[in-house]
Each structure stands twice: as C-alpha cells, then as structure tokens.
Amino acid sequence: MVFNSYTFIAFFIIMLILHNLPFSWKVKKINLLIASYIFYAAWNPPFILLLWLATVVDYFVGRALYNQENKHKRKLLLVISLIGNLGMLIFFKYGTFLLDNFTTLVNAMGMDYHPAKPNIILPAGISFYTFTTLCYTIDMYKRKSEPVKSLLDFSLFVTFFPHLVAGPIVRPPQLVPQFESPRKASQQQLMQGLLLISLGLFMKVVLADSFLAPSANDVFNSKAILQTLDAWTGVLAFSGQIFFDFAGYSTCAVGVALCLGFVLPQNFLYPYAAIGFSDFWRRWHITLSAWLRDYLYIPLGGNRNGKFRTYMNLMITMLLGGLWHGANWTFVVWGALHGAYLWGEKILQDYRAKTKTVALSAIPSGEVGVLGIIPKEFKEKTVRNFIYAMITFFFINVTWVFFRAPDFTSAWHLLSAMFYTMPKAEALLTTLSILKVGIIVVLMVAFHWLMRDTKVLTVAEKMPWWLLGIIWSVLLLLLIWSQESSSSFIYFQF
Numbered sequence: 001m002v003f004n005s006y007t008f009i010a011f012f013i014i015m016l017i018l019h020n021l022p023f024s025w026k027v028k029k030i031n032l033l034i035a036s037y038i039f040y041a042a043w044n045p046p047f048i049l050l051l052w053l054a055t056v057v058d059y060f061v062g063r064a065l066y067n068q069e070n071k072h073k074r075k076l077l078l079v080i081s082l083i084g085n086l087g088m089l090i091f092f093k094y095g096t097f098l099l100d101n102f103t104t105l106v107n108a109m110g111m112d113y114h115p116a117k118p119n120i121i122l123p124a125g126i127s128f129y130t131f132t133t134l135c136y137t138i139d140m141y142k143r144k145s146e147p148v149k150s151l152l153d154f155s156l157f158v159t160f161f162p163h164l165v166a167g168p169i170v171r172p173p174q175l176v177p178q179f180e181s182p183r184k185a186s187q188q189q190l191m192q193g194l195l196l197i198s199l200g201l202f203m204k205v206v207l208a209d210s211f212l213a214p215s216a217n218d219v220f221n222s223k224a225i226l227q228t229l230d231a232w233t234g235v236l237a238f239s240g241q242i243f244f245d246f247a248g249y250s251t252c253a254v255g256v257a258l259c260l261g262f263v264l265p266q267n268f269l270y271p272y273a274a275i276g277f278s279d280f281w282r283r284w285h286i287t288l289s290a291w292l293r294d295y296l297y298i299p300l301g302g303n304r305n306g307k308f309r310t311y312m313n314l315m316i317t318m319l320l321g322g323l324w325h326g327a328n329w330t331f332v333v334w335g336a337l338h339g340a341y342l343w344g345e346k347i348l349q350d351y352r353a354k355t356k357t358v359a360l361s362a363i364p365s366g367e368v369g370v371l372g373i374i375p376k377e378f379k380e381k382t383v384r385n386f387i388y389a390m391i392t393f394f395f396i397n398v399t400w401v402f403f404r405a406p407d408f409t410s411a412w413h414l415l416s417a418m419f420y421t422m423p424k425a426e427a428l429l430t431t432l433s434i435l436k437v438g439i440i441v442v443l444m445v446a447f448h449w450l451m452r453d454t455k456v457l458t459v460a461e462k463m464p465w466w467l468l469g470i471i472w473s474v475l476l477l478l479l480i481w482s483q484e485s486s487s488s489f490i491y492f493q494f
Helices: 006-019 025-041 045-065 071-108 126-142 151-159 174-181 187-221 229-258 277-283 286-299 307-325 329-354 383-402 408-419 432-453 458-461 466-482
Strands: none
Touching: 006 071, 006 229, 025 045, 025 151, 045 071, 045 151, 071 126, 126 151, 126 174, 151 174, 174 307, 174 408, 174 458, 187 229, 187 408, 187 432, 187 458, 187 466, 229 383, 229 432, 277 286, 277 307, 277 329, 277 383, 286 307, 307 329, 329 408, 383 408, 383 432
C-alpha cells in the first residue's frame, strides 16, 4: 500500500476514525498494530512472518541483554541478534548479488560453474526495519536505555505503519515513550499533519512523477549518444526526482503520524543547500546518517585514533552506506565517491586549521554534523557560502549518475556525455522538457537555500490564514490533476 493511492486514503480515514473513538488505550494500540500489518501485507502477506520473527526475537534478546550480567553470555546474545537480523537482510537483499559475484570469480579462475538462479523476492522495507531492531538490541547491550515494557509496545515500535517501509529510521527513545500513555492529535496537530501529507504527496505525485521522472527515465534508459545538455538535464531531473520522491515519503510519514498524535523525527533538511559534504549528510536522509554515525562510524573508532584511521572509518562507513541502498556495485561506487568527498573536505579543513585560517576544534559554537563539525561561518547565508553550496550540489549530481544507472557502462556513457559532446550525439529531449526540468531544479535549489535554517511548519504558522489556504488549495488542485500517478516510492526497493 502506498501513500499516493486511493486505497491508502480509505485506509487512513478508517484509522483516524478508530483512533478517535472512545476505546481504551490498549485497544487503540492493538488497532494500530493490526493496521500496520494490513498496510505491510498489501505488498506480500507471507513476509509478515519475517516481521514477527524479527520482533519477537529482538524483544526477548534485548530484554535478556539488558538484564544479563555475565559478559560472555551478553556477547553471545548480541551475536545471536546480529546474526538473525543481518543474516535475514543479507539473504534476501544480497543473496543473488553474492552468488553472481562468486560465480564470476570462480569462472575467472578457470572453473566452469553455473548455478541455478535463485528466485529471491526482496521484502519491502527490510533494510529499514532491520536497522530499527538492530539499534534496539545494540542499545540494550550498551544499556543506553531501559527495555521496552511490553511486547505490544515493541511490536508497534517496529511495525508502526508510517515509518515501516521507508523510514524515518526511528530509535526506541524517539517512539516507544509515546506508546506508554494515550495520545490523540490536537486540532493543531491534525491540521499540521494534513498539510504535511498534502505537501508530501505534491512532492511525489506532481513534481517527482509527473514533471521530472519522464526526463530522467528517458536519459538514463537511452542507448543513444547524448548531447551534453540532454545528459545534464536527465541527471538534474533525477536529482530533483530522488529528493521529491524520498522527502515526499518522509513528509507524508511525519504527517500521518502527527494526525494520530505521534511525532516522528525529521528526515530531510533542505540538502541541496548544504555547504560541504558533511553538511549534506546532516541534511539528507538524516536518520540513516545518524544511524551510520552512531552504530558504525563511532564504534569503528571515529576520529579518535589518528588521521589514517579517521579516513578509513569514513570510507568504510560510506561504502557500507552505499551498499545498504542496493545490491549493486554502482551503489558501492556511489558510497565511495561520497567517502572521497568527505576525505577531500577533511583534508581542506585540516589544512585550514593547521594554517590558523580556521581552527575547527576551537569553535565551540559549531554544530555537530553527521561525521564532523559544521563551522559557524558555514551557517550564514552569504554569497560565498551560496557558491560553496552550488559546488557541493554539482558534485552531488555526479554521484547520482551511479545511484541511478543500472550498470557501469551506462554510467560511463552518461558521464562522458555530461562533460564532452560526441560528434554523433543526438538530441533526445524536447525544448519543453529541458525548460520544465530547468525551472523546477532552479526553484528547488532556491527554495532550499531560502529555507535552509527553518522548517515548513514554522513558516506555515507565520503565514496569514488566507495565504496558507490559497497555497494549500493549489497543492490539492495540482494533486487532483496529476493523480494518474500511483507508482511506488523509489526507496521502497531499498
């Protein structure tokens, strides 16, 4: 079931009615849990068994981890949880990928090995709910928080339908306490939630699917030699599409939860206004970035063991972050590019600190980013910082080629076209398509820059009611006009 479908609208209306009826809080939580399973079962009902398995195992293992005093038994319990969660993720998401690469390696060594292709179906959202349960058991091992008191609350934490399939990736302290006492949306929360749902659907249906996806698909699926303008138009179209699609889903998820009285963490903060690559990862897919920082980068040693280890930890984190997105070497290269960008940024920062231009370690007013500190000077809206943001945006677009391209050959052809026009290049996109993408991308970047230090709801609260009403009406009218789009969100495949 997808947010941009009439089925979900009917489902959500029923949930709002049930949640506001005078039932006991336990009955309302059971309703939410059943609804979450129905929401997930709309894709493939048998995969609910995986959800049940992950939920039950991690609930009891997590409680045992917290209460167990024997160090050896605690480590064994943690290993059981890691094997269960990561083993399930590796089998379903990377099983075919690993077998294909093993087959290629064996045949390259002179052996004639051709196994039957496995028929493995990827469960929707497995990467997201696996990371959700993993953070719980790891926190229990480190005793960062207390165990969830009831299996009902833990089950609802794992399967709560707004975040289940594509995040945000929530942690127990962010959501579990909200299940402990009755919650019901206030009138303000309901209106804010409906506004966020409308905005999220507008981003997905109108901007991502109707305006940008056709040009991106035409360019990335083309086998012809492309002109430079067409190549850049396609890449910029995908840059906008991936943002509007994924941020649109996260905005809907936060809005749906808010309509029910729950608060989910923000997952995007205008990433195309990022000044540098650490800042980008502080703004893009925030909950995943924070997860990788807290459960991978810092445990690897972070920046505590010298420069060489810091660089290695950065690259390992970004490589695994790339692989998390998909079982393809193109995603690994995407992660490697981001790792290299962070390397270059850190080298420049270290050089500036060494030459006394700016000593990052001495800036107490800095803001902690995903993998480092964001200097105060980079938070100001100056012309210089806007230029830095556009340079960052340029390099981010290069990485999107590997994220979207199906293979390295396609990626190389597109990159070549972006920086060199071949003699036999053919015009692919119409002038109207190029103008449409150009206008939307320019407005998107401008909007990100203007909004980089605030939030939509904050701006909406300050608007006159009539102006907000006009904007909201326009969003709804454009949604109705574009409602033929019912495609899944891009991140459902991850």
